Amino acid sequence: MAKNNRRHGVFAVDQRFADVALNSNEDRRDSLTIEKALNIIFRQMEITGSRPRTIESYSYVFNDFVEHTGLIYVEEINADSIYDYLNDINVAKTTKLLRLKTIKAVLSRFFDNRWVEYKFWKNIQIKIDKQVKPAAKESDIEVLLKLIDRSTFIGFRDTVAILLMYKTGIRIRTLGELRERHIDFDNKMLNLEGAVLKNHDYLKLPIDEQLAEMLQTLILQNAKIRRKYKKRHDYVFITQNGLGINRSDSSSNAISKQLSKYAKLYGLKNINAHAIRRAFAKNLLNKGASVALISKALGHQDLSTTTQYLDLNKEEVANSLRDYL
Known part of the structure; x- marks a missing residue:
């Protein structure tokens, strides 16, 4: 009887819903x-x-x-x-x-991959007060380059690295991945393939005569060190033991560590790879380059990132706008 009640009484469930479940x-x-x-x-x-x-x-x-x-x-x-x-x-x-x-x-x-139908996460935001990291001062970079002992391999290598970052704006990680094939000495150009860039895009950056000569000298010195330690690669920036400067598990490398050491040794504030990259951007702006051009040179995908790099204050914006009145 109880069994019959389950089928037909108050405890019965419509078979259609059972099938749906x-x-x-x-x-x-x-x-x-x-x-x-x-x-x-x-x-x-x-x-x-x-x-x-x-x-x-x-x-x-x-x-x-x-x-x-x-x-x-x-x-x-x-x-x-x-x-x-x-x-x-x-x-x-x-x-x-x-x-x-x-x-x-x-x-x-x-x-x-079409595993979700729409981007429900698009409007989820976290508002924070962003602290803008200032660019390195050109005067501090000049002082640093004068103080480094360029008569040693490490000192010369570091000088070339600092100048390359300051004159092209490349990231410290890209610096460590730079190969000899990326430098076109005939046309004074860096031809950077996507594999060495953060945004995986292709980028061409010009270099001047002085930097080209220093890079050629560094490459010749690298060849001597590689022969001594029997290393086979064409990295432009290497350690004194002939190894590449980048580590796979860290954004830090031999050059960034040297910059920290120099900053402490010579009492220079805000001397690091990121600050030098920002100095490159600010220098371009001061010479009249547009934000769009600077953004392309930095390899940014968003103009808002570039404007943060430039860290423009209200007076600078007002004075710049006055030229267009």
């Missing part, structure tokens, strides 16, 4: 797991030339997000889960912003 479970079994999705996009990133550090960073942040939220399937990710994660983690706002950018980058790859 069953089908829902079957669909869930066929859903794409986040773990599998991450494995796919990381493989895609490896194939397209993304750096190991970038992939490791994506993996760390997104797996931390998944662990905090307990999500399993891609279809479970929504705006609320992202807000919950950002609210739960006890880190500085700047760190939250970096993690949000990473989550958005991964989700954009999910979108490109």
Whole structure:
């Protein structure tokens, strides 16, 4: 009798809804797991030339997000889960912003693979007061170049590196990846392929006669050191043991460490690779270059990044605008 009540009484469930629930479970079994999705996009990133550090960073942040939220399937990710994660983690706002950018980058790859239908994360923002890092002063760079002992290999190498960063604006990481084939001495040009640039785009940057001669001298000195230590490569900037200056697991390299040492030794403020790159941008602006041109030279994909580099104060903006009245 009880069995009959379950079928026809108050406890009975319409068979149509029972079938729907069953089908829902079957669909869930066929859903794409986040773990599998991450494995796919990381493989895609490896194939397209993304750096190991970038992939490791994506993996760390997104797996931390998944662990905090307990999500399993891609279809479970929504705006609320992202807000919950950002609210739960006890880190500085700047760190939250970096993690949000990473989550958005991964989700954009999910979108490109058509695993999500729309970019629900697009309007999620974290507002912080950005501290603009100032450019190195031209006078400080000049003082530094005078104080470095260029009679030694390390001193000469560092001088060439500083001048190259100041006159072309290339990043410290790109400096370490620079090969002899990237320098066109006939046309006084750096031809930088995407593999050595952060945005993976192609970039051409001019160099002057003085810098070209110094680079040629450095390359000849490098050849002697490589022969001594039996190294086979064509890096332009190497250590005194004939190795490349970049380390795969860090943005720091031998040149950046030398800059820190010089700053302390000579009491110079704001002498580092990033400040020198900003000095390049500010120098171009002072010579009349447009923000769009400077942005191209820096390899930026967004003009807003370039304007932050230039760190224009209100007086500079007002005076510049006056020329167009």
